[in-house]
Structures are given as C-alpha cells and as structure tokens.
Amino acid sequence: MKPEDLHLTNFFGADDIIPHCGEMSREEVIRRLTPDEESYRQVAAREAMGSTVIRDGLAVPHARLADIGEPKVRIATSERGIVWPGEKSAVHIVFLLLIPQNQPALYLQILRALGTALKDDQVLRTVAAMTNAGDIYRFFESGKAYLPRYITAADIMSREFLYLHDTDTLQVCVDTIIKNGVSEIAVLDRDNDLRGIVKAGGLLRLCLPEYLLWMDDLSPIANFEPFAEVLANERKTWLREIMVDDFPVVKPDAPAIQVAGEMTRYRSPCCYVREGNKLVGLIRISDFLNKIFRE
Amino acid sequence: MIKFNSKLLLLAAIVLAVSFGGRFAGLAVNTTQQITLAVFAGVISTTLFFWERRVAAAFIGVAILISCHAMTLHTILKATELDIIFFLVGMMIIVGVLKDLGFLTWVIQTIINRRKMNGVSFSLILCVLSAVLASVVDEVSSIVVVLALVFQVCDTLKLRPHPFVLMAVMATNIGSSATMLGNPVGIFIGNKAGFTFAQFLVGATPVAFAALMVTLVLTVVWFRKDIRAMTLAMARHRKMGLGPALKIPYKTGLFILLATVCIIAFHHQIEHLLALGGAENHNAFLIMTPLIMAGILMIWRPHRARHYVEKDVEWWTLLFFMLLFAIAGSLNAAGVNGEPSITRNLADTLTAHVKGGAKAMIPFVIVISSLGSAFVDNIVFVAAFTPVIQNLCDQSSAYGILWWALLFGACFGGNITVVGSTANIVASGLLEKHGHEPVKFFDWIKIGAVVGLVTGVVAWVMLVAFPHATGESQEPSAPVPVVEQHQPAELEIPSISPYEQK
Numbered sequence: 001m002k003p004e005d006l007h008l009t010n011f012f013g014a015d016d017i018i019p020h021c022g023e024m025s026r027e028e029v030i031r032r033l034t035p036d037e038e039s040y041r042q043v044a045a046r047e048a049m050g051s052t053v054i055r056d057g058l059a060v061p062h063a064r065l066a067d068i069g070e071p072k073v074r075i076a077t078s079e080r081g082i083v084w085p086g087e088k089s090a091v092h093i094v095f096l097l098l099i100p101q102n103q104p105a106l107y108l109q110i111l112r113a114l115g116t117a118l119k120d121d122q123v124l125r126t127v128a129a130m131t132n133a134g135d136i137y138r139f140f141e142s143g144k145a146y147l148p149r150y151i152t153a154a155d156i157m158s159r160e161f162l163y164l165h166d167t168d169t170l171q172v173c174v175d176t177i178i179k180n181g182v183s184e185i186a187v188l189d190r191d192n193d194l195r196g197i198v199k200a201g202g203l204l205r206l207c208l209p210e211y212l213l214w215m216d217d218l219s220p221i222a223n224f225e226p227f228a229e230v231l232a233n234e235r236k237t238w239l240r241e242i243m244v245d246d247f248p249v250v251k252p253d254a255p256a257i258q259v260a261g262e263m264t265r266y267r268s269p270c271c272y273v274r275e276g277n278k279l280v281g282l283i284r285i286s287d288f289l290n291k292i293f294r295e
Numbered sequence: 296m297i298k299f300n301s302k303l304l305l306l307a308a309i310v311l312a313v314s315f316g317g318r319f320a321g322l323a324v325n326t327t328q329q330i331t332l333a334v335f336a337g338v339i340s341t342t343l344f345f346w347e348r349r350v351a352a353a354f355i356g357v358a359i360l361i362s363c364h365a366m367t368l369h370t371i372l373k374a375t376e377l378d379i380i381f382f383l384v385g386m387m388i389i390v391g392v393l394k395d396l397g398f399l400t401w402v403i404q405t406i407i408n409r410r411k412m413n414g415v416s417f418s419l420i421l422c423v424l425s426a427v428l429a430s431v432v433d434e435v436s437s438i439v440v441v442l443a444l445v446f447q448v449c450d451t452l453k454l455r456p457h458p459f460v461l462m463a464v465m466a467t468n469i470g471s472s473a474t475m476l477g478n479p480v481g482i483f484i485g486n487k488a489g490f491t492f493a494q495f496l497v498g499a500t501p502v503a504f505a506a507l508m509v510t511l512v513l514t515v516v517w518f519r520k521d522i523r524a525m526t527l528a529m530a531r532h533r534k535m536g537l538g539p540a541l542k543i544p545y546k547t548g549l550f551i552l553l554a555t556v557c558i559i560a561f562h563h564q565i566e567h568l569l570a571l572g573g574a575e576n577h578n579a580f581l582i583m584t585p586l587i588m589a590g591i592l593m594i595w596r597p598h599r600a601r602h603y604v605e606k607d608v609e610w611w612t613l614l615f616f617m618l619l620f621a622i623a624g625s626l627n628a629a630g631v632n633g634e635p636s637i638t639r640n641l642a643d644t645l646t647a648h649v650k651g652g653a654k655a656m657i658p659f660v661i662v663i664s665s666l667g668s669a670f671v672d673n674i675v676f677v678a679a680f681t682p683v684i685q686n687l688c689d690q691s692s693a694y695g696i697l698w699w700a701l702l703f704g705a706c707f708g709g710n711i712t713v714v715g716s717t718a719n720i721v722a723s724g725l726l727e728k729h730g731h732e733p734v735k736f737f738d739w740i741k742i743g744a745v746v747g748l749v750t751g752v753v754a755w756v757m758l759v760a761f762p763h764a765t766g767e768s769q770e771p772s773a774p775v776p777v778v779e780q781h782q783p784a785e786l787e788i789p790s791i792s793p794y795e796q797k
Contacts, residue, residue, distance in 0.1 A: 209538065211404075211443040215397040216599065226539035244730075 008113040008145035009137065012073040017133040021076045026084050026091075030061055033074040033096040039065060043096065051086045054111070057124050059084055062097035062107060062295075071106055072098040077128045077136065092128035093118070104292045105256070108151040117145035153259050154252035156291045157273045157281030163188050166195055166240035170230070173198050173239055183269055186279055187243045193277035196243030197270075206230055206242055249274050252281065256292070259283050302344040310337045322640045325632075331365045331625045332637060335679065338622055342671050343714070350611060353618035366625045374624025375617040378582045379482055383433075383616075384608050385585025386476065389555055390436045391607025392592045395599060398548025399436075402428070403444045407538040414525035417448065418462055418515055425463045426470025426507050430500075431556055434471040434478050434718040435609070438464060442725050448537050452528035456726070457734055458518040459525075464722045465510055465710045465746050471718070472706035473503035475581070476559065479616060480677045480705050485578075487681050488688075488698040491563040492581055498699055502757045506707060506750040513749060517742055551592065558584045612717070619678050627682035642686035653693040657758050660684075660700035661751050665708025669715045669747065673705040696758060703754035711747040713739045 018032060027044070034040040042063035046052070053059045059082075074096045076082075081090025095114060099107050117140055118124045130136045163186040164173055176185060177200050184199040207227045212218070230237070248262035248271040259271045263285055271288075273281035313336035317323040323332050334356040341352035360366045366374070393399055406412075406420060421441060428437035441463045442456075449456035471477035475485045475495045485495045515522060529537075558565070562580035566572070571579045593600035626637045635643075649656050660680075667676035680701055687694035709716030713723055713736055723733040 209443070209447050211400050211440070211447065212541075214394040215400050215543070216395040217397070220397065220543050221539070221541055225541055229536070229539060 006147040008117060009141045011071050014133045014137040016074045017136050018076040019133050019136055020131055021078050024082055029076050029082055029094050033076055039063060039098055053084055053087050053091060056089050057092040058118060059091045060095045060097060064099050064101045066101045068098060068100050071100060079129050093124060105151050107295060108155050108291060109147040112155060113145040113147045117143045150255045152256060153250045153254045153273045153283060156256055156288060157283045158287060159281050161282035164239055168239050169235050170237040171234040186272060187239050194274050194279040196245045197247045198239055198243050202244060259288060306340040306344055309340045322637050324634050327363055327365050328637050330363045334359050335622055335626060339671050339675055342675055350615045353615055356622050357618055360625050366628055371621045374621040376620040379486060380613050380617055382482055382582045382585055383479060383613060385589045386433060387608045388589035388603045389585055390432050391603040393548045393552060396548040397543045398545050399440045401543040401545035402440060404541050404543045406444060407447060408540050413529055414522035415515060417525060418522055421459060421463055422466035422511050425466035429467040429470035430473040430477040434467050435721055438467050438718040438722050442722060446729050451537050452532055454525055454528055456731060458521040460722055460726060461742060462514045464719055465514060466507060467718045468706055468709045468716050469503055469506045469510055469750060472702055473500045478706060479674050483677055484698055484702050492559050499702060502703055502754050505757060506753045509749055509753055510746050513746060555588045616674060619675060623678035638682035639686045641683050653696050654759055656697055657700045658755050660697050661704040661755055664701050664704030665747055665751050668705045668708035669711035673709045673716055677701060677705045699758055707750040707754060708747055711743040
C-alpha cells in the first residue's frame with residue numbers, strides 16, 4: 001500500500017472509540033485509552049513535557065514506542081468536555097496515538113489527516129456529540145482523511161520568526177542577536193521580500209578578514225584589534241552590505257527531508273521557507289529534531 | 296542540456312579533425328598514431344569545454360592509449376614526470392606552512408599598514424607584489440594572497456575590485472615565468488630543457504621584468520578611471536586606514552622562504568658536491584629541496600603535518616598533470632615498426648616549412664603557444680609542444696631558444712582569456728566567492744589580448760635582440776645525433792646563452 005492510499009481509519013476501528021466518556025480527568029482518559037501500563041507511562045511522560053492540545057477542543061496525547069510493530073490509534077469523545085491541565089477550554093475529542101519509533105514521520109502525517117477530517121470547530125463539536133462509536137467511525141471513514149505522502153516544510157515550520165530590514169544597521173543586528181540569543185536573522189527589503197540573512201558567524205568573519213584566518217596562531221591579534229574598525233562603523237554599516245544571499249531555502253510544499261538536506265548542505269541551524277519572494281516560515285534545527293524524533 | 300550536447304558535438308568534431316587532419320598532414324603515419332592524436336585532442340578539448348571533467352577524460356585517455364598499444368603501462372608510468380609532481384608537492388606544503396606561520400598575512404598587512412598610498416601607488420605595489428610572489432611561491436598561491444589584499448582594500452573603500460583583480464592576475468602570470476618556482480610550466484620546461492635554476496633565472500627574469508614593466512604602464516592607463524576613483528576614496532578614508540593595523544610576526548616564514556630559494560638557487564653546486572651527476576640524477580637537488588624542506592617543516596610542526604599534505608596540496612590538479620604528461624608523452628613515442636613519432640614528424644614539417652632557422656620560429660612558437668594557452672590551461676599546451684621542441688633540439692642546439700619562446704608564449708598568453716591559466720580561473724572563482732560578478736569573457740579579452748600581444752612582442756624582441764647577452768645563437772645546421780635530454784650536470788654555470796639549450 002502506498003502512503004498516499006493510507007486513510008486515517010486504517011489505524012483504528014469502531015472498537016477503538018470510546019464515545020461520551022463523561023466527566024474524567026486527563027489521566028483517567030489516557031489510562032482508559034492506552035493498552036498497557038508501559039504505553040500509559042510513556043504517554044504521560046510526553047504529556048508532562050507539554051500540553052498536546054493542538055487546537056481548542058482537540059488533544060492528541062501520543063508516544064513513540066520501540067516495541068510495537070503497527071501504529072495504534074484510540075479515540076475518546078466527551079460532549080461536556082474533559083478538563084485538560086494548563087488549557088483554558090475543555091477538550092472534547094482525545095485522539096491517542098502510539099507510533100512505532102522507526103516511523104518518525106507518521107505522527108505528523110496522521111496529524112495532517114486528522115486536521116483534514118476535523119477541519120473546523122463545528123465539525124469537532126458534531127463528532128463530540130455523537131453517542132455511538134459506529135457513527136463516529138463512519139464519520140471518519142466517509143471523509144477524505146488520507147495521510148499525505150510525506151510531511152512538508154509547512155508541517156514543521158514556525159510562522160513566528162525574527163527579521164530585520166536591509167536598511168537596518170549592523171548595530172541593530174548585533175543587538176537583536178544578543179537580545180534574542182539567535183545565531184542568524186532573515187533580512188527583508190522594503191517590500192518585505194526575503195533578500196538574505198545575516199549570520200552571527202558572518203559578523204565575526206566581517207571582523208576577521210580571511211587573510212588573518214590563514215594563520216594557525218592568532219595571538220598577534222589577541223586584543224581584538226580587527227574588531228575596532230567594524231565597531232567604529234557599526235552605525236554606518238547597513239545590512240544589505242553584509243547580508244549573504246546563499247542560504248537554505250525551501251518552498252512550503254517541499255518534503256521535510258529536503259529541509260534536512262538543505263540544512264546539512266549549508267551546515268546551517270535554520271532553513272527558510274519562502275513562497276514566491278515572501279518569507280512564510282522558519283524551521284530551526286531544534287524544532288526539526290523535536291518534530292521528527294520526539295513529538 | 297542542449298549546450299552540453301552542442302559542446303559534445305564540437306568536441307567530437309575536433310577529435311576527428313585532429314585525428315584525420317594529422318594523418319593527412321603526415322604527422323600520424325599509422326592508425327595507432329591517429330588514435331594517439333585523437334586521445335590528446337579529446338583531453339585538450341575536454342579541458343576547454345568540460346573543465347570539471349578533465350581528470351575523468353585523462354583517465355579514459357590513458358586507458359585508451361594502453362588498450363590500443365600506443366603506450367605500455369610501463370612507459371605511461373615513466374612519462375608521468377613524477378619528479379615534477381614531487382617538486383610541486385613539496386612547494387605546496389612549504390606555501391601551506393608559510394600561510395600557517397603568518398608570513399603571507401604579513402605580506403598583506405605590510406601594505407594595509409601603509410597610510411600614504413594613492414590609486415597609482417597601490418596599483419604599482421599590487422602588480423610588483425603579484426609578480427614577485429608568483430615567482431617565489433607559485434601563481435595560484437600568489438593570486439590568492441594578492442586578491443585577499445584587493446578585496447580587503449576594495450571592500451573597505453567600497454570600490455569595484457574587478458580592475459585590480461585583472462591587474463593582479465596579469466602581473467601574476469607574467470611574474471610566474473620569471474623563475475622555475477613560479478609556474479608548473481616553468482619547472483616542466485626547465486627540467487625538459489635541462490636548465491639549472493640559475494640558467495633559468497638568467498634567461499627568464501629579464502624578459503619577465505620587461506614584460507611586467509610594459510604591462511604596468513598598459514594597465515595603469517587602461518584602468519585610469521578606476522585608479523583615480525581609488526585615489527579619491529583613499530583620500531576620504533585616510534583617517535580610518537585600509538584595515539586593522541596589526542603587527543604580524545614574519546621572520547620565521549621569511550627565513551624558510553629565503554632558505555628554500557637559496558638552496559634551490561645553488562642546487563647545481565650542491566649536486567656537484569654530492570656527486571649527483573649523470574642523466575639519472577639531473578637536477579636532483581632542485582627537485583629534492585622542496586621535499587627536504589617540507590619534511591623538515593612537518594617534523595617541526597607534526598600537529599599540522601596531515602593538514603599540509605591533505606589540504607594544502609592540490610592533489611586533483613597534480614593527478615591531472617601526471618595523466619596529461621603521460622598522454623603528451625605518447626605523442627613522442629615511436630611507432631612499433633620504427634616509424635618516427637608524431638612530434639618528430641611535426642618537428643620535421645616545421646623545419647621544412649619555416650625558413651630562417653630558430654630565430655624565424657620564435658614568433659611562430661610564441662603566437663602558437665599564446666593562442667593555445669589562451670584557451671586551454673597553459674600546462675596542457677606546453678606538455679604537447681615540449682616533445683616537438685625536443686625533436687627540433689635534437690636536430691640543432693640552436694633551437695634551444697624555442698624553449699624560452701614556449702615559456703613566454705604559454706605564460707603571457709595565459710593573460711588573454713579568463714580560462715588562460717589556473718590563476719585566472721582561481722581569481723574568477725574568488726570574485727564570485729566574495730559576492731562579486733566574475734569578469735565577463737569579453738571584458739577580460741579586451742585588456743587580455745592587448746597585454747598578451749604586447750608582452751609577446753616584448754619577449755620576441757628580447758629573444759631575438761639579446762641572445763648574445765651570454766653567448767651567440769647558432770643557426771640550425773644539419774641534423775645532429777640525438778642527444779640524451781638529461782645530461783650530466785656541470786658545476787659552473789656555463790657561459791653560453793641561457794636562450795640556448797645546453
């Protein structure tokens with residue numbers, strides 16, 4: 001079976017659905033949905049790391065398990081809602097995922113299919129109101145909740161990111177890097193098109209011309225003499241003069257593995273997601289590793 | 296893809312034309328020699344059209360030569376000129392150590408520390424530095440160093456670096472002809488012709504110096520607007536300087552460089568002291584000196600030794616040279632039934648058609664090698680033409696003057712186009728790496744052709760007008776018996792013209 005032929009309902013049946021589970025705590029729901037103590041322990045441990053509520057009313061507690069061959073999905077619904085610690089509103093559908101550890105992308109693929117099935121709050125509430133497991137199953141079965149062939153850059157990118165403009169100065173850039181603890185920043189032009197990036201390492205290269213780095217022993221410049229001129233000019237140096245235009249870029253629909261390839265090729269901690277000329281997202285290597293290995 | 300196919304078709308056409316044209320012109324007298332010509336033309340054309348695939352083409356070329364009995368495995372290995380390869384490996388390691396020790400950084404820093412400069416003085420310093428560095432290290436190391444200076448100055452002054460890159464490259468190519476150390480072409484020709492380092496110096500340096508002076512004037516006039524802009528920018532920027540003012544230690548590096556050059560300069564005398572005579576040991580200490588120095592330096596800095604060998608030695612280039620020399624050697628191989636070699640046939644054809652003897656052939660060799668080097672790497676052309684001159688020299692020692700014509704044609708002709716020499720290609724790559732557009736082909740050829748033409752004329756005039764500087768050129772006489780190329784070394788520097796083969 002090809003991945004694009006996989007439907008969400010390939011992973012569960014009506015028997016795996018607990019409708020109208022009433023007033024329960026998060027722990028009670030997870031315990032009822034997990035098949036054994038070990039998987040409960042792992043799901044609870046993941047939950048302790050941070051809430052798995054992915055949107056109002058929908059929680060996806062999950063774990064990656066080494067000793068299961070096939071993914072397992074179990075669903076619980078509650079029309080009145082389950083109180084989920086740390087969340088303002090109650091959860092109406094709990095979608096528990098147990099994923100084999102050797103299928104790192106499957107979690108994100110199932111999330112995409114789930115997003116297609118429960119496309120808005122109205123649908124979510126309708127499903128939560130269903131009293132029969134068979135009805136809920138048929139609802140999912142009738143929808144086009146197919147797993148995508150692969151996860152894309154858009155699935156793992158962050159839509160919140162730092163940027164500066166090419167008319168900003170080196171001083172602003174250094175301040176931003178120090179304040180936010182980032183290693184690189186996107187540079188946009190006045191039309192907000194992505195034009196380049198400025199790397200913290202690149203700023204060091206600005207201070208240390210290549211011919212100084214030929215030397216094995218840098219003790220002759222131990223007092224940072226080469227930095228003096230750059231420092232003196234930091235308010236007169238514009239980012240368009242020092243930004244680089246060769247950096248990892250992908251389109252939103254690029255496979256996530258392409259993101260990994262670009263970051264590896266450029267030895268860069270970030271990959272930029274560009275649609276047309278606009279920067280639409282940023283994938284940091286830590287986010288990438290979290291999505292693929294941990295979440 | 297279409298471009299690739301059209302290039303491939305052109306390559307095939309050249310291979311066929313050379314192969315059948317060679318047969319028709321009487322250079323190749325049997326099918327094996329025709330195949331040899333085709334292989335050589337194929338490898339040369341690959342360097343022209345598919346630069347990145349040149350090593351692959353050379354591998355296949357060698358395999359074809361062995362398969363069709365043009366050469367044996369033994370003769371191929373003998374023709375790889377391992378002595379020259381060892382020399383280049385040693386020099387590359389020494390340059391790596393000089394970089395590591397900060398000597399090359401000091402060279403740049405010394406100029407950056409100068410506060411009173413203008414566009415003209417910077418251009419003059421740049422050209423002289425390029426030429427001198429190229430003559431004592433090598434053209435590629437030299438261009439990397441001087442372009443680091445150009446980028447530092449131009450980035451600081453916010454000027455286009457292109458004119459200064461061109462000036463530096465042209466001076467580098469000219470300076471690289473001044474000594475045997477400057478260019479693989481120099482050590483190759485010197486070794487083939489049997490010159491000592493001192494003979495080479497006496498023969499090549501005056502011509503290179505004259506060509507450099509002419510080029511200096513030409514380029515300063517040609518780029519006068521850019522030089523004026525630099526003068527104005529330097530005046531505005533005087534308080535700030537051209538970069539950080541630093542004191543870089545240089546004495547150790549300078550000592551290593553001077554020691555290497557001095558030992559190489561006296562290799563002939565050392566060989567005599569060590570009784571390293573005979574054809575088998577010709578120029579042995581010239582070749583061994585960089586290896587000895589490199590060995591000592593790596594013992595001194597064991598933690599960096601692996602870095603020097605793995606990163607500072609251009610193995611890709613050297614491998615190509617070895618294979619290329621082997622393929623060029625096949626042109627000089629006699630036929631299995633005793634037929635004369637292709638190069639012998641070419642030499643006979645030249646002597647039959649070019650009247651006036653060796654002097655009349657000087658402009659011919661300069662023009663051919665200049666044009667050839669303008670479009671393929673100059674070492675490729677020199678490797679091909681060397682056996683022809685060897686054959687001419689076998690007929691008369693007066694033809695020894697053509698070694699110099701070949702040297703200057705190949706080095707000065709490398710200035711004509713952007714692909715004319717390794718230094719040009721490296722410079723173009725460095726421009727791109729620093730975020731600048733590479734120099735356009737036709738922008739390069741405009742100044743390159745002028746410099747190539749004028750310096751070629753300078754070389755011709757000097758070779759014709761001053762052969763008597765240390766001796767009288769002889770006119771070609773009746774063919775003389777074939778002389779062993781690698782003659783025993785003499786202690787004294789002979790008083791015959793450096794423009795004649797010993």
